[in-house]
Amino acid sequence: MVTRTTLLGLSTVVLLAFAAFGAWYARGRVETVEDYLTARNSTGGGTLTATIVASSMGAWILFSPAEAGAAFGGLTAVAGYAAGSALALAAFAFLGPRIRHLLPRGHSLTEYAYARYGSAMYAYVLVVSVAYMFVFLAAEFTGIASALSLIAGVPGWQTATVVGVTVLAYTGYGGLRASIVTDTVQTVLILPLLIVSVVVTILALGGTDAAHAAIVDSSPELLTVGSATGIEFGAYVIVAIVGAEMLNQAWWQRVYAASDDRTLRRSFLVAAIAVVPMVFLAGVFGPIAVGLGLVEAPADASVSFFLVVTDVLPDAAVIAVAILAVLLVVSSADTLFNAIASVVTADLPRLLDVSGDRLTATARGVTVVVAAAATVVGAQGYSVLTLFLLADLLAAATFVPLLYGLYSTRATSVGAVTASAAGLLLGVTFFPPARGLLPLSALPTATYFRSFVGAAAVSTVLIVLTARLAGERYDLDTLDREIRRLDDEAATDGGERP
Numbered sequence: 322m323v324t325r326t327t328l329l330g331l332s333t334v335v336l337l338a339f340a341a342f343g344a345w346y347a348r349g350r351v352e353t354v355e356d357y358l359t360a361r362n363s364t365g366g367g368t369l370t371a372t373i374v375a376s377s378m379g380a381w382i383l384f385s386p387a388e389a390g391a392a393f394g395g396l397t398a399v400a401g402y403a404a405g406s407a408l409a410l411a412a413f414a415f416l417g418p419r420i421r422h423l424l425p426r427g428h429s430l431t432e433y434a435y436a437r438y439g440s441a442m443y444a445y446v447l448v449v450s451v452a453y454m455f456v457f458l459a460a461e462f463t464g465i466a467s468a469l470s471l472i473a474g475v476p477g478w479q480t481a482t483v484v485g486v487t488v489l490a491y492t493g494y495g496g497l498r499a500s501i502v503t504d505t506v507q508t509v510l511i512l513p514l515l516i517v518s519v520v521v522t523i524l525a526l527g528g529t530d531a532a533h534a535a536i537v538d539s540s541p542e543l544l545t546v547g548s549a550t551g552i553e554f555g556a557y558v559i560v561a562i563v564g565a566e567m568l569n570q571a572w573w574q575r576v577y578a579a580s581d582d583r584t585l586r587r588s589f590l591v592a593a594i595a596v597v598p599m600v601f602l603a604g605v606f607g608p609i610a611v612g613l614g615l616v617e618a619p620a621d622a623s624v625s626f627f628l629v630v631t632d633v634l635p636d637a638a639v640i641a642v643a644i645l646a647v648l649l650v651v652s653s654a655d656t657l658f659n660a661i662a663s664v665v666t667a668d669l670p671r672l673l674d675v676s677g678d679r680l681t682a683t684a685r686g687v688t689v690v691v692a693a694a695a696t697v698v699g700a701q702g703y704s705v706l707t708l709f710l711l712a713d714l715l716a717a718a719t720f721v722p723l724l725y726g727l728y729s730t731r732a733t734s735v736g737a738v739t740a741s742a743a744g745l746l747l748g749v750t751f752f753p754p755a756r757g758l759l760p761l762s763a764l765p766t767a768t769y770f771r772s773f774v775g776a777a778a779v780s781t782v783l784i785v786l787t788a789r790l791a792g793e794r795y796d797l798d799t800l801d802r803e804i805r806r807l808d809d810e811a812a813t814d815g816g817e818r819p
Contacts, residue, residue, distance in 0.1 A: 323636050323643075328473040329483065331640065332647045336487035339651060343503045347495025357496035358663045359428055364578040366588055368505050372578075372656075373592040375504035376571055377410060378511060378599055379457075379653025380464040380646055385709055386600050387625040389558070390607025391616050394551025395543030399604030401555020403597045405562035410572075410593035412563060414586045417576040419727055421585070423800045429664045430573050430723070436803035437726040437795070438734040445738060446723055449715045450568045451661055455694070456712035457569075458657040464623075465650040471627050472643050484650060485693070492655045493689060497574055497663070500655040507652040512599075514645040518630070518638075519602045525633040526609070535612035543608040557773040561713035564777060567720035570660035710769065714752055718744030718776040722784040730794045736787030744780030748772045 351357050364372070389398040424433055430450060435443035465484060466477035491499045526532045536544055545551070566572060579585035603626060610616050610625035615632060630642050722737040722744075749755050749772075756767040765771070 343491030386604030397551025740783035748776030
């Protein structure tokens with residue numbers, strides 16, 4: 322049996338090693354707030370690909386796909402999860418060069434929202450993007466706390482605290498540069514560990530035939546390719562993931578960190594391809610856990626991967642899988658810490674008289690606050706997939722109106738805000754967890770499909786319609802003049818947009 326002291330001790334050693342490495346690498350490389358937040362044009366193809374893979378493959382990969390496979394439609398649902406994850410990354414291969422062209426000195430999606438649409442859309446996007454990234458971070462902490470609790474009875478607050486403090490130590494000091502370099506090392510460790518963990522576990526079960534037989538005997542519907550439940554889940558989860566990742570500041574940071582457009586395109590596309598088999602392999606453990614009779618309650622679905630691992634592997638192998646989970650949460654947590662700090666800090670010069678060293682210190686202070694809040698939420702043990710779906714809904718209604726302004730000269734602030742708000746209202750109305758809190762029983766049944774697809778569809782139709790009706794035109798070339806580097810003497814600027 323894996324003891325609490327052994328597992329928490331080994332996890333702490335691994336975390337401290339990465340904290341020391343990240344801080345060492347960043348020493349002397351973070352001279353301005355620009356270095357801290359963007360690492361602009363500094364990252365080559367191999368490193369950029371590695372940081373994208375590591376950042377996209379957080380601890381969620383061991384929880385949400387397996388939960389989808391166990392409770393939301395079997396292999397078809399898992400395939401939808403993999404497709405959504407890949408499409409989100411592939412989209413930046415095409416959006417990234419456009420962003421770099423129109424806003425070469427930019428830092429964040431909220432800067433773009435302010436310059437393109439004005440203060441109302443800016444405030445809306447700021448709230449939505451920060452809320453999404455924070456919930457994502459809290460879900461990561463929730464997942465790792467649940468895993469270590471299941472394996473060795475480690476209290477959730479201890480796991481969340483150790484992870485939060487150690488990741489904060491190097492992220493708060495080294496910013497994006499520390500995050501990128503540690504991501505590179507984590508990718509080298511994560512990919513083989515994940516593959517080996519899956520293969521060894523399948524072999525311990527008696528091979529793929531034995532695993533298949535267990536599922537067929539218990540729940541053959543989970544293996545039905547093209548099942549109605551799985552297709553419905555796949556459809557809305559693709560919308561959910563793509564929409565959410567478009568508002569994930571972590572990817573906007575890496576767009577600017579890329580050394581050039583060609584490197585950006587190739588790295589995002591390679592990462593998109595790499596994430597598909599990883600998500601699918603992890604998601605298969607959901608149906609396997611059901612087949613083995615390990616999922617006894619709905620709450621068990623989110624830890625399906627670990628239920629199977631602890632059931633069939635020896636203690637040493639279980640510890641290795643736990644360390645894999647720790648590496649996964651670190652790879653995404655440092656990214657999200659820095660991304661949230663980046664969004665907030667990039668906007669401070671517009672609101673306050675802050676610049677230079679004070680701005681860098683403020684960025685580090687924001688990172689500390691984010692880490693502390695996420696640690697508290699992550700220790701509560703909420704459903705990982707539910708947390709992600711809540712975060713995704715906020716973005717599903719917003720991403721098309723926001724990004725439409727990168728291409729359309731006729732999109733307006735009023736149109737973007739109206740489209741986003743209307744989509745979100747419809748999404749909340751049909752969001753199953755919200756239906757129990759709202760007196761809406763007279764409406765059609767609340768489903769995630771209606772919630773996400775409806776939110777995205779309504780916002781898309783309204784932004785296109787309002788743009789066609791608008792009489793004004795916006796000169797997209799002026800976006801470059803609205804935003805300045807944070808280490809310039811003049812802070813980020815931008816007049817009110819109509």
